[in-house]
Amino acid sequence: AQSVTQLDSQVPVFEEAPVELRCNYSSSVSVYLFWYVQYPNQGLQLLLKYLSGSTLVKGINGFEAEFNKSQTSFHLRKPSVHISDTAEYFCAVSDTRSRLTFGEGTQLTVNP
Amino acid sequence: EPEVTQTPSHQVTQMGQEVILRCVPISNHLYFYWYRQILGQKVEFLVSFYNNEISEKSEIFDDQFSVERPDGSNFTLKIRSTKLEDSAMYFCASLPGRANNEQFFGPGTRLTVL
Numbered sequence: 673a674q675s676v677t678q679l680d681s682q683v684p685v686f687e688e689a690p691v692e693l694r695c696n697y698s699s700s701v702s703v704y705l706f707w708y709v710q711y712p713n714q715g716l717q718l719l720l721k722y723l724s725g726s727t728l729v730k731g732i733n734g735f736e737a738e739f740n741k742s743q744t745s746f747h748l749r750k751p752s753v754h755i756s757d758t759a760e761y762f763c764a765v766s767d768t769r770s771r772l773t774f775g776e777g778t779q780l781t782v783n784p
Numbered sequence: 785e786p787e788v789t790q791t792p793s794h795q796v797t798q799m800g801q802e803v804i805l806r807c808v809p810i811s812n813h814l815y816f817y818w819y820r821q822i823l824g825q826k827v828e829f830l831v832s833f834y835n836n837e838i839s840e841k842s843e844i845f846d847d848q849f850s851v852e853r854p855d856g857s858n859f860t861l862k863i864r865s866t867k868l869e870d871s872a873m874y875f876c877a878s879l880p881g882r883a884n885n886e887q888f889f890g891p892g893t894r895l896t897v898l
Contacts, residue, residue: 714892715892770815770832770879770885771829774826
């Protein structure tokens with residue numbers, strides 16, 4: 673069975689500050705890892721994904737994440753956030769059966 | 785750019801009524817999914833569908849739920865007798881093939897059961 677833990681339910685930051693949203697996972701098999709963003713009253717948009725290869729993954733909107741197998745983590749980072757990054761962020765894991773298991777989500781609020 | 789579409793965007797129904805939520809996946813995709821998100825909670829997997837049959841379902845997907853791909857383009861989720869706790873956002877997703885593993889999500893249908 674797979675599970676995902678997002679360690680922070682809410683992360684408030686000031687504009688242009690760096691941010692890290694933490695995600696840990698557990699799985700008994702090889703996994704694929706994803707970060708999705710959900711803006712208010714909208715669907716889920718893929719930010720980035722790790723399938724294999726380089727452990728540093730770059731995504732849209734300046735986000736990146738690093739897969740750390742030994743720590744079973746996949747933390748999301750951005751060096752300088754904008755007001756428009758305010759949204760809910762979901763970490764998700766899937767195995768070869770492809771169903772996604774989501775974390776509880778982290779609400780990122782960027783303040784001016 | 786092709787996208788997954790869902791209708792209606794918002795559905796209000798009375799408890800005990802049947803509802804059908806509709807999705808049009810991306811045309812060359814092979815795998816289809818339904819997820820739900822109760823307000824303020826995480827997104828939960830309901831069911832996956834491949835080759836005209838259910839390939840996996842969660843504990844949530846009980847006998848009240850069914851899925852169908854009636855005409856090769858639409859993918860529907862039916863709830864036979866809605867309960868208050870079925871109120872949620874329902875997302876459809878599609879996947880081109882397992883090797884890619886990137887699911888494309890629709891905008892969701894908000895179901896409100898009164």
